[in-house]
Amino acid sequence: MTDISHVTGLDALSQSQAANARQIRNARLSMALRYIVLVVVGIVMLYPLIWLIGASFKTNAEIFGNPGFVPANPTTEGYAKGWETSTPYTFGRFFLNSFLIIVPKVIGTAISCTMVAYGFARFDFPFKKLLFGSVIAILLLPNVVTRIPQYLLFRDLGWLDSFLPLWVPSAFAGDAFFVFMLVQFLRAIPGDMEEAARVDGANSWQTLVFIVVPMLAPALISVCLFQFMWTMNDFLGPLIYISSVDKYPVSLALKLSIDTTEAFEWNRILAMSVLTITPALIVFFMAQKYFIEGISAGGVKG
Amino acid sequence: MTRSRFLGLGYLAPYIVGLVIFTMIPFVGSFYLSFTDYNLMDAPRWTGLKNYIELFTSDRTFRKSLSVTLIYVFTTVPLKLAFALFIAYILNYKLRFINVFRTAFYVPSILGGSIAIAVLWRYIFASEGLVNMVLVSLGIEPVNWFGDPTNALLTISLLRCWQFGSAMVIFLAALQSVDKSLYEAAEIDGASKFTSFVFITIPLITPVIFFNLIMQMVQAFQEFNGPYIITQGGPLKSTYLLPLYIYDEAFRRFDMGYASAIAWVLFIIIMALTLVAFWSSKKWVYYAGDKRS
Numbered sequence: 001m002t003d004i005s006h007v008t009g010l011d012a013l014s015q016s017q018a019a020n021a022r023q024i025r026n027a028r029l030s031m032a033l034r035y036i037v038l039v040v041v042g043i044v045m046l047y048p049l050i051w052l053i054g055a056s057f058k059t060n061a062e063i064f065g066n067p068g069f070v071p072a073n074p075t076t077e078g079y080a081k082g083w084e085t086s087t088p089y090t091f092g093r094f095f096l097n098s099f100l101i102i103v104p105k106v107i108g109t110a111i112s113c114t115m116v117a118y119g120f121a122r123f124d125f126p127f128k129k130l131l132f133g134s135v136i137a138i139l140l141l142p143n144v145v146t147r148i149p150q151y152l153l154f155r156d157l158g159w160l161d162s163f164l165p166l167w168v169p170s171a172f173a174g175d176a177f178f179v180f181m182l183v184q185f186l187r188a189i190p191g192d193m194e195e196a197a198r199v200d201g202a203n204s205w206q207t208l209v210f211i212v213v214p215m216l217a218p219a220l221i222s223v224c225l226f227q228f229m230w231t232m233n234d235f236l237g238p239l240i241y242i243s244s245v246d247k248y249p250v251s252l253a254l255k256l257s258i259d260t261t262e263a264f265e266w267n268r269i270l271a272m273s274v275l276t277i278t279p280a281l282i283v284f285f286m287a288q289k290y291f292i293e294g295i296s297a298g299g300v301k302g
Numbered sequence: 303m304t305r306s307r308f309l310g311l312g313y314l315a316p317y318i319v320g321l322v323i324f325t326m327i328p329f330v331g332s333f334y335l336s337f338t339d340y341n342l343m344d345a346p347r348w349t350g351l352k353n354y355i356e357l358f359t360s361d362r363t364f365r366k367s368l369s370v371t372l373i374y375v376f377t378t379v380p381l382k383l384a385f386a387l388f389i390a391y392i393l394n395y396k397l398r399f400i401n402v403f404r405t406a407f408y409v410p411s412i413l414g415g416s417i418a419i420a421v422l423w424r425y426i427f428a429s430e431g432l433v434n435m436v437l438v439s440l441g442i443e444p445v446n447w448f449g450d451p452t453n454a455l456l457t458i459s460l461l462r463c464w465q466f467g468s469a470m471v472i473f474l475a476a477l478q479s480v481d482k483s484l485y486e487a488a489e490i491d492g493a494s495k496f497t498s499f500v501f502i503t504i505p506l507i508t509p510v511i512f513f514n515l516i517m518q519m520v521q522a523f524q525e526f527n528g529p530y531i532i533t534q535g536g537p538l539k540s541t542y543l544l545p546l547y548i549y550d551e552a553f554r555r556f557d558m559g560y561a562s563a564i565a566w567v568l569f570i571i572i573m574a575l576t577l578v579a580f581w582s583s584k585k586w587v588y589y590a591g592d593k594r595s
Contacts, residue, residue, distance in 0.1 A: 067435035123310025149331035172320025273418035
């Protein structure tokens with residue numbers, strides 16, 4: 001009897017060992033599979049970008065003949081000729097225009113959205129629910145439905161072919177997404193410090209500037225980065241409002257270069273495409289933490 | 303609290319002014335314009351329902367454009383979300399380099415809206431472009447991407463799916479917040495990984511699925527850059543999405559009234575689908591602490 005129970009006990013032990021071994025093997029296999037999927041997906045996703053960078057240094061003949069990254073006869077001709085453009089201006093002018101659009105827009109967004117978010121998160125006032133509801137409504141409202149009257153409004157104001165239609169709506173906290181994101185962020189911060197400042201005699205404006213803004217800094221950085229990126233990428237806005245080539249931002253200039261560059265001069269266009277995405281890439285890699293946090297916090301478009 | 307009840311409204315002042323001038327007035331204005339004939343030269347002329355009647359009875363371009371838009375949205379959005387969730391699920395594991403992968407997958411979302419990427423798409427899907435070069439080297443027949451209506455729409459769709467990173471980051475944050483003890487309990491009860499995913503993970507992250515679904519749908523309906531740069535709406539208007547048609551009517555033919563009518567049809571479709579999603583969400587979205595569940 002004792003023998004038998006001893007034997008079955010051993011048996012059970014070795015069985016559980018086998019089960020353990022199987023589990024470990026399965027876990028390793030599943031881990032390996034995960035890595036394989038991730039690496040393959042990563043390569044498929046990023047290779048077009050890598051290829052783009054390589055191709056911008058290729059000769060025109062090689063662009064449609066070599067799927068590899070490394071150029072056979074590297075040349076910077078695409079950059080030199082592409083930079084010149086077919087207009088009287090160089091691409092430098094278009095980059096300058098882009099930054100002239102971006103900088104006031106980002107500043108206006110940061111200031112107006114901070115004020116509005118502070119109002120929503122820290123005060124009670126009539127129609128608060130209704131007004132916050134309107135933030136959500138704007139978030140979901142397709143721009144397409146307001147675009148034509150906006151255009152007519154800016155025409156009547158004499159703002160066409162200037163940067164004003166691109167700057168002004170943002171300076172009035174028009175990007176509801178940012179208001180929403182900052183309100184969420186502020187609600188998570190306890191109001192103790194502000195209460196202390198108020199007891200010490202600070203008015204609400206001083207509290208905002210000296211207490212709230214420093215605490216909001218990480219979220220504000222996210223706001224500025226997203227606005228920078230979206231404005232840099234914006235195409236439809238400038239397409240509708242900007243008509244003189246000397247005011248073109250990079251996005252319009254790139255489209256112009258596709259239309260006007262002679263056929264077979266592909267590397268110029270690819271080279272300028274690389275330059276177009278470079279600022280966004282640099283900013284992203286320097287500050288990726290803020291992007292990922294901003295997105296996870298508010299949830300985003302894109 | 304001794305401060306005025308209206309102090310908060312003071313901080314909201316810029317928003318309220320902007321709301322009225324740049325959103326509410328244009329919103330009402332475009333509804334009005336949709337019932338007029340307005341070519342920018344003369345004053346808008348009231349024509350009643352004429353624009354809408356024309357759209358739904360005699361405008362074949364509109365019918366084509368509408369059906370292409372619906373096909374595009376209803377294929378692209380589920381595809382993109384499923385892919386984003388799949389990758390988030392794989393990433394949600396004790397993996398090394400998780401941050402490296404997350405960053406890498408997010409890069410396309412940062413750049414995706416750029417014209418430069420649409421330009422790149424033109425090159426890689428060209429008849430002798432990167433994609434076909436790779437296919438040929440694998441022994442597969444090259445594909446006529448831009449010449450064939452179905453394939454052309456697919457390239458636009460792929461451009462959007464390629465930008466799955468932001469949806470993925472949101473899914474990943476949701477997956478990481480799921481209570482691990484639930485999985486352990488399910489495992490003890492003999493549930494497989496797949497069963498736990500379907501019956502534990504999915505129900506718990508429905509709020510995030512719902513959020514992503516709405517946002518992605520609203521954006522997909524407004525896709526402009528991709529078709530404008532990559533295919534110019536062609537071939538045979540197979541990628542002529544409604545925003546392209548609205549742009550052409552408004553800013554090329556300066557038919558502001560007709561363009562407004564199309565915009566309103568698009569708006570009502572988006573609105574209706576959003577309302578359906580909100581209404582149905584009561585049945586399928588789970589909120590922690592909700593007594594009904």
